[in-house]
Amino acid sequence: MKIIVQKYGGSSVAEIEKIKRIAKKIEGKINEGIKLLVVVSAMGKTTDNLIKLANEITEEPVPREMDMLLTTGEQVSASLLSIALNDLGFNCKSLNAFQAGIMTTGEFTQARIKNLKTKKIKNLLKENDAIIVTGFQGITEEGEITTLGRGGSDTSAVALAAALNAKCEIYSDVAGIFTTDPRLHPDAKKLKYITYDEMLEMSSLGAKVLHSRSVEIAKKYGITIYCGSTFSDEEGSYVMKKNIEQPVVSGLSVMDNQTQVTLSNLPLDYNLVQKIFEKVAKEGLNVDMISVISNSGLNISFTIIEEKKSHVEKALTQILKDMKGYNVKFHSGFSKISIVGIGMKSSSGVASKYFKALEKIPVKLVTTSEIKISCLVEEKYKEKAVKSLVNVFEL
C-alpha cells in the first residue's frame, strides 16, 4: 500500500470551488493507485474570525476554550473535502484529532505532538481511498482538545508522514520556498532545495512557508518535505538533509511587529537575568535578540512580538515587584530582518558584506548564529534594508 501525505493550507480550501478542485487533484493520485492521507487547515480566515469572536467577549479568553473553539475550523474543512471526494465516487472519511489519535502535551494553544496512534488510520486507509485529517489539533491522554499553534497543520502532516513512513507534500498558494517573501518582492527566486537547518532558521524568523516544529520532526525522522502550489503544476521546493546547490546565503526573512523591551538600572545580579527569562519561558512567551550589558548596573534588552506586550509587562511586574529604581521601556514598530545560509559556516566575509549592505540604515540590534545574521530596524527602513540585502546577496 503506497501512501502519500498531503497538506492543504487555509487559502487552498478557502471556498467551495477550491475544495472541489482539490478533490479533483486528489482523484488523480487515487487513480494512480496511491492511498491519500490529507491534512487540512481551516478555510481561509476562519481561525482569525473565531479569534475575533472570542475577543468580542474578552481580550484574554481561557486557552482551553480557545482550543475548543478554534478546532472547529479544521473539522468543517475536513468534512467538506470528504463530502467532495465521496461525491466523486470515492470512499473517504474525515477524522478529527481524537479519532486520528494525535496525542499531544497539555499546553493549550501551543501543545506539542507526543506520539501518534496510527492503528486506526492504517486500518481505515485499507478500506478507503483517502482519509482526511484535521490539521493543527491534537488530544491529550485525558481527552482534552489542544492546538499546536499557528501553522500547526504542517506539523500534523509531517508527523503523520513520519509515523506512516510516507512522502509528505505541503501545498499552499505559494509555489515553494523562496529566497524571500515573493508577495513582498516579486523578484524573489525560488529555491529548489533547502536544508532542514536553513528552513528551521527561516521558519522561526518569520518565513511563513513551514511551521518550524514540522521541520524539526522532518529532520529527526529524515522525511523530505515537498512544498508546492495547490493549483499550479510549477515545480516546488524540497526541504531535505543536504542542499545539493550549497549557496552561501539561501534566503532572507522578515518578521514584523517586533517590540524591543529594555530593562535598565537593575541591580548587578546575574541570578536576576536567569529569573527573568525563566519567568518569561514559564508564561510561554518567546523572546529573541537578547542582549545583556553590565556596567554600574545591569541592562537587559530583548525582542518580543507586539501582541504579547501586555503579557510580558505583567510578567515583568510580577518578578520585579520588590525592586526599585529600575526602568522598563517598550519600543514598538520594529522589523527583524535575517539572512540564512548553510554556507555561512564555511565562508568568510558574510558579515562585512552584510553591514556594508546596511550602512545607510540605523540598525538597533544585531544577533548572529552559525547560519544566520539578524538585525532589528524600524519598520520604515524595512523595505530599503531588504532591497539592499537582496541585491548584495543575489537573492
Added chain:
Amino acid sequence: MPVIVLKYGGSSIADIEKIKKVAAAIASVKESGYAVAVVVSAMGKTTDSLIETAKMISNDPPKREIDMLLSTGERITMSLLCIALNNLGIDSVSLTGSQAGIITNDRHNDARVIEVRPFRVIDELDNGKVVVIGGFQGVSYKRDITTLGRGGSDTTAIALAAALEAERCEIYSDVDGVYTADPSMIKEAKHLPELSYEQMQEMSEAGAKVLNSQAVQFAKNENIAIYARSTFSQGKETIIRKLPAGIHKGVSSIVYETDVARVSFCMEKLKDDLDLLFDYLDSNQIKIKELNYFEEENSIKASFIISYQNIHNLSLIQKELNDKFKNNINFYLNFGTVSVIGEGINNDNTILTETIKLLKNNEIDVKGISTTSFRISLLMDRQKIKEAVKICHKRWIEQS
C-alpha cells in the same frame, strides 16, 4: 448540592451580546446554590448554513460527514459561553457530546441516545465548575460523531438531567413556553401553564417545534420536571410533568407540520417489491408514518407519509426510487399535517367528524386522517395549513 440542567436554544445565543447575557443568567443560578450543567445549541442559523454549504458540494453528502460538519456548530457556542463565564469569574469547562458521555446508536443525522455516561460531567460539577455541553451531538460505539436530529439539544439536556438526577431541567428559547397553537401563526393562541408528558409527546410527534418526543420520554422515565421558559423575558413558563389522568380533558392544542411527503405505492400481488421498498427506506434511515396497506384482487396498494425535514438528500432518494419502481411509486411533496391534540378526544367521533366538516365548508380537502387516543392528524396541501390551524383553533380552543 442540587443539580440543575439549563438548555439554551439557537436564538438565545445567536450573537455575542446574547451569549454574555446568558452567561450572566447562568452566573446567578450558580450563585443561588446549584450545581449547574448547561446544554447549548448552535448559534442562530449556523446549522442551516452548514447544511447549505455541504449541499453546494454534493446533493448526496454522506451522513457521517454531515454529522462531523454540523457538530462544530455547538462547539463554537459552548466554548464562547465558557469564555464569557470565565470572564465573569465563574469557573467553567465546555465538553463535546463525546466528552460528556452521550453515547448514541450509529444512525447518523438522526441518532438515538442509548446511554449517558456522565462521569466527566459529574467530576467537573464536583469541582465546582459550571459544565457547558454541546447539545444535539453524541458519539457512536465506533467513535464516530453523531447528531440527534431536530430538537436534539433538548434530548441532550433532558437525558443529562436524568443521568445526573437533576432537580429539574429548564429549557430556554425565544418563546415563554407552550401555547395552544404556534403563537407566531395564531395571535389568539393561549399560553399553557402545565402539560403532561403524554400531551407534550403527542404535540412533538405531530410537529410542534417545542420539545422532541425522545426528550420528553427521558423526562417521563426519570420523572424530571421540564420548565420551558423565554430566555430574555421573565414571567410565564410551561411546566411539563407527571399529571394525574383526566385533569386536562378535551382539546388542548392545535399543531402542524409543514415538510411532509406522501408516498403511494401500487404493485402486483406475490412480488416482494414492498419488502424491497421498506429495506431501501430503512437503509436510508427514512422513518415512515401512518402506513396504509390494503390488498385488492391482484394488487397491493400502500401509502405512507414521511417527514423530510431531517432528510438532506430527498431529491436523490426520489430519483433512485423512481428508477427502481418506475410508475408504481408516486411522491407528493407538497403536503403538511394539522393535528388536534387532547386527552380523550377520540372517545367518540364528534371532534373528528365536526373538524372534517368545518374544513370542507372552507374548501380545505383532507387527503388523509390518522388518530391516536390523544390526537387527530389531518393531511392536506401545505398552502392550506395556516387556514386549517386557524379554523381548528377557533372552534376547539377559542369557542370552548
